[in-house]
Amino acid sequence: MRKTVTLLIIIFAFASCKSSKVSDKSIPGLSSKAIVKKNTAASFNRKTVKASMSIKYKGKEELPNISASLRMVKDSIIWLNFSKLGFPVAKLKITPDEVKFYEKIGKTSFEGDFKLISNWLGTEFDFVKVQNLFLGEAILSLEQDKYEVSVKDRKYELLSKKRNPIFDIKYWIDPVHFKVIKEEVGHAEKNQNLTILYKDFHKISESLFPKGFLVTAISDQMKTTIDVNYKNVQFDVPLRFPFAIPSGYRNIELE
Template sequence: MRKNTYIFLSLAMLLMFNCKSVKTVKEGEANYNLSTRQLIKANAQKEANFKTLQSRLKITFSQNGKSQTHSVNFRAKKDEALWINASFSVIRALVTPEKVSFYNKLDNTYFDGDYKYLSELLGTELDFNKVQNLLIGETLFNLKSSDYTASVDEASYIVQPKAQRELFEIFFLLNPSNFKVKSQRISQPLKLRHLQIDYITYQEINEQILPEQIKVIAVEANEETIINLEFKGVSLNEDLRFPFKIPSGFEKIEL
């Protein structure tokens, strides 16, 4: 993958949780008898509902047999901003519906642009809402019962478009116990690209069911990148600031 892939993928994986009275969500009684319409309605009723979020985010990045781990501070204002800050503000980023921005003090560079790079990298058209939904355990694409069909296989509901798109295929696996997303899979067979987001565990925070651990696998040809995310110390609905200013003299990254 190209230079700065780690930073961009990390930006794409920003949003998550864990707070004072956190409980890992355990499997309840499975219900395999829902129609597609009922299933999509049940999934929609579990949608995360918060105004702001603050947490520590542990990111483990693996590529070409090498692995590195980073812990960052993360803040979010739902539907408006995602903010990340590494220790000593070495790397700081701000993602909004309009653009993606970050700077890196290790090499005095910055980026300030749109979602084009992320869209090309992950093999599907991305915007702020898609990135946010992906990270909080919601389906990347809005589910409508008239456009999707559901079946049961290997202890999961499999939701897919009634007619798959010409250039890429989409599959959502939903948990039959709590109707949250277990996995999202988007493939571009002709370009040998595959993106898989697995929600390893969920946690209950202030009566919200939110991801606790996420594993992201991005494959392009014979190159595989794996990102594991773990979200700790989350607090919800506090007054938060999102400071961001690109230092003077930094060189802009051109993609």
């Protein structure tokens, strides 16, 4: 009886391993150029986005269970209204040239460049990177590089052929819809590592959009995590972007 049980365990273990290998082998062996082309074809192509979000942030401060309303005009403006328990607590307005922010609890404000966003996210960001993060796109264009391709865990893994002395970047791409599922950027010189994990994609009005994303930024000084989940996503609807910093707010000074 014991020999029979042992034999069954071996058979199931072998079958399990074989199944895993077959699932990877069943993914077409595409060139990096073909994968990048399919990823580009799957790029988000709507003009505006309106969505609700739940956010958990942990960095220099911990802000669990924050809600936010997102409004975006692609390549033009990103607007966020933050609330806690239904009460508005902060607003953020981002354009390609400027970041504006104010929060009501401490009565502080900011008007300037992307230092504030980079400070929150734990690594350097600009408008395009922030926009791509919200839209589920690679934060750096895949078309700017050439890659070595492998298939691991039923995903295409793309690693740059050119070893950049400043940073290394790696992408994991879904073999069905060809969206980036995960990306890692490591800055060896600054000892920083950024990981973005998208929580799958679903089709809304014939467009693929992430269900949410998790950002993890690690440096010598700190670790920052931002966990975002989307709700009530709409595209191409009329939008307003009300924003006015109240008088008497103290301006945040960043180095």
